[in-house]
Amino acid sequence: MSIVQQLQQAVVKSLNNLYNQLFTEKDFQINLTKPEFEGDYTVVLFAILKQTGKTPDALGQELGAKLTQDYPTLFTQYNIIKGFLNLTVADDFWLQLLHKNYNDICYGKHAMNGKRVMVEYSSPNTNKPLHLGHLRNNFLGWSVAEILKAYGYEVFKSCIVNDRGIHICKSMIAWQLFANGATPQSTNAKGDHFVGQYYVKFNEEHKRQIAELVATGKTEKEAEKETPIMLATQQMLYDWEAGKPEVMKLWHEMNAWVYEGFDVTYKNIGSDFDKTYYESNTYLLGKKIVDLGLEKNVFMRKEDTSVWIDLTADGLDEKLVLRKDGTSVYITQDIGLAQQKYDEYNINESIYVIGDEQNYHMKVLKLIAQKLGVGAANAIHHLSYGMVELTTGKMKSREGTVVDADDLVQEMIDTSRKHTEELGKVKDFTENELVELYNTIGLGALKFYLLRVDPKKRMVFNATESIDFHGFTGPFVQYTYARIRSILRKEVYDASKPISSTLLKNEKEIMVALEQYPSVIAESAKELDPSKVAIYIFNVAKTFNSFYAELSISKAESEEKKQLRLQLAMMTANILKNGMQLLGANVPERM
Secondary structure: OOHHHHHHHHHHHHHHHHHOOOOOHHHOEEEEOOOOOOOOEEEEOHHHHHHHOOOHHHHHHHHHHHHHHHOOOOEEEEEEEOOEEEEEEOHHHHHHHHHHHOOOOOOOOOOOOOOEEEEEOOOOEOOOOOEHHHHHHHHHHHHHHHHHHHOOOEEEEEEEEEOOOHHHHHHHHHHHHHOOOOOHHHHOOOHHHHHHHHHHHHHHHHHHHHHHHHHOOOOHHHHHHHOHHHHHHHHHHHHHHOOOHHHHHHHHHHHHHHHHHHHHHHHHHOOOOOEEEEHHHHOOOHHHHHHHHHHOOOOEEOOOOOEEEEOHHHOOOEEEEEOOOOOEOHHHHHHHHHHHHHHHHOOOEEEEEEEHHHHHHHHHHHHHHHHHOOOOHHHEEEEEEOOEEEOOEOOOHHHOOOOEHHHHHHHHHHHHHHHHHHHOOOOOOOHHHHHHHHHHHHHHHHHHHHHOOOOOOOEEEOHHHHOOOOOOOHHHHHHHHHHHHHHHHHOOOOOOOOOOOOOOHHHHHHHHHHHOHHHHHHHHHHHOOOHHHHHHHHHHHHHHHHHHHHOOOOOOOOHHHHHHHHHHHHHHHHHHHHHHHHOOOOOOOOO
């Protein structure tokens, strides 16, 4: 039980006894005491003044006296400032917590809760390589999955690969027109990059042909649909759906090139999946559910034989679920896949990590699933996140203006090398150690920067800012961890020696921060927000650096103080490492 939970229970019990009324934890707030005031935690009294009939000072005096009297091992003193009751927690509480957990690498993790959750993320298209937007998606999904594990869930990571449809055919047609038989092997190119070039080529050629048709008197809208290259692409899609052998052969071959490239990227960025679904296998899943929906009158068939659902009563509109030619749309296959996930894994919750441009689609999916009684429909949760933009503006795949994930990762590694070499502290590293260090810093900087922002917010990526060793960055946390490990290599903790029985101000500040870690994991899991972990470990690193600047470990004023501070350093290092790992980042032992 966290200190805040203990405080809440103590305050509720004291209020009930003092005023013979029923209070709950929801009736008041408990916050960390502001640095300029004495105390550790503050009870905000204003919300309960009317219920008690007391003035702020009177209520504070009565409640403070009751708490220190009834809980002498928890509270040592109190003070009241303008409706705020500031409580000082006994040193012994913090010291017991420290001694119990200073070397516990699992501190902060919660017991298994018996619930199963699937987190779907990445969702790449096989017509282009992963880009910066995919990186935010992958890092979010992976981190949320790990945070949910730490909170006690059994977690399954999944990915749906969009491997069919008109966009895939665009790359295929362009390859037929322009490649002259070239392959990734013959051009020494990474497979996903190779195929992505032809998606860009398609759009370049499509624009050229549109201009030609417009010059003959066609409107631009007409020209877009009637260009030879677009007509050929649509025919290829029909041929694919009909299973035409030569089209299927090319489709399998080009997708294989892309998957080989994806595997390299996923390995480099540390993304993994327990289950990968392919749209080519799932796009027919929803058809049976549509038939069931028609029987239940959830869906309606229109005169042209297309099938719709009317969601106007739910504040939305009518939604197509089956075309008049009997082919499915995205929402149809998503309904089918939602049911398949439930059938295969018996999940209690299903989390979709998808950009905020799909908010409407996800609302429709959940509503339809609820009306049909699809498994775990009420537990469908859209983790909607904002797009990543560059300092130069938005990215566009079809124009080839995206930031390629592989290029960005390499740029971050190269930048970490440059910054580290400028500091001149790696002369005793071997070449292999340097390669590992630069990868650790570069990827740590990238992941921390993309995860430090609330997922719901759009963000601008700034590569230079992300790797600043002194800012709100991953390298700052990594440097603090490496600094602590250096201290611990020089000053070995001796468990047989006693530690100090009192805490100085800076010692207590770091201990108060460390105690919050389990609560941060809980809050981050409930809100599906890794930024809370990022912000927390950054603040822990800052607090430790302030502590270490004020209080020496090697030259502590007594042996007891030295052993106490070594325990604080060990617990801090464990939490920094654990927290960074929840974000998918490693920490170096030396830096």
